[in-house]
Amino acid sequence: MSASAPDPDAEREQSATEIFGAALGGAARRAGLDPADSSSTHKVVWSAMGGWRGILESVLPSLAFVVLFTVKPDPLILALGVSVGIAAVFTIVRLLQKSPPAAALGGLVAAGAAAALALWTGRGEDNFVPGFITNSLYGSVLLISALVGWSLIGLAVGFLMGEGTAWRSDRRKRRAFFWLGIAWAALFFARLGVQLPLYFAGDVTALGTLKLIMGLPLFAPMIAVTWLVVRALYPRTPSEDVAVES
Incomplete structure (x- = not known):
């Protein structure tokens, strides 16, 4: 093989990276996280959370489980059934309105899997095990x-901004994406560090309450910080501002 011949393995790796990065970028854009947009930070965070509907879909099933389990822990199926039922209602409403059901379907599947595990073991705290697995991953x-x-933050942003993996050759961007990745990882591990002791202690009420507190209330500031950092790395040019206004 000559020195100038292309490396098939390198090409396949680059192709896989491009496909994965494009998928991440597309998911971020659908969530409302497009750095090319001129939206305010408040609007971006609100869009990423899915607005009022997204907040309710995320909070109500878990909140219902915690409240009902605290008031009437036996039978366990009551709290679990109401939680899954609320998630199912959100999914049905989205399907009837022909709106993207991905978020509600994801919530329904997660609620159903968690409830099935808790019913199988007979332990209310096992309703939170799938969440631990998700945070770990x-x-x-x-x-x-x-x-x-x-x-992964860099991959998503790179394809959102149309530069692919070119950010890796920019020391400033690479450092920023490194620390953003560390910050997001710290958020997920912090949830585990706080909630796992409560799980092993069997304190379902405290566990469920902290899960809600460490959910959207921490997710929203992280989205805001990520957005502000990315906007600083990719400042809008006057020509882009004129194009948006027109």
């Missing part, structure tokens, strides 16, 4: 990707 992937220099 998200935190680990974000941490590892940042440490190896391929921050």
Whole structure:
């Protein structure tokens, strides 16, 4: 093989990276996180949370479970059934309105899996196990990707901004995406660090309450910080502002 011949393995790796990065960028854009947009930070955070509907879909099933379990822990199926039922109602409403059901469907599947596990073991605290697994996976992937220099935040933003993986050659961007990845990973691991002791102690009420407190109330500021950092890295040019206004 000559020195100038292309490396098939490198090409396949680059292709896989582009596909994965494009998928991340598309998901971020659908969530309202498009740095090319001129929206305010408040609007971006609100869009990322899904507005009032997204907040209710995220909070109500867990809130119903915690309240009902605290008031009447037996039978366990009552609190679990109401929680899953609320998630199902949100999903049905989205389907009837022909709006994107992905968020509600994800919530319904998660609520159903958690309820099934709790019913199988007969322990209310096991309703939170899928959340622990999710936080572990998200935190680990974000941490590892940042440490190896391929921050998932950078991949998503790079394809949103149309520069692919070129950000990796920019020291300022690479450092910023590294720390954003670390910050997001820290959020997921912090949830585990606080909530796992309560799980092992069997304190369902405190566990459910802290899950809600460490959910959207921490997610929203992280989205805001991420948005502000990315906007600083990719400042809008006067020509872009004119194009948006027109």
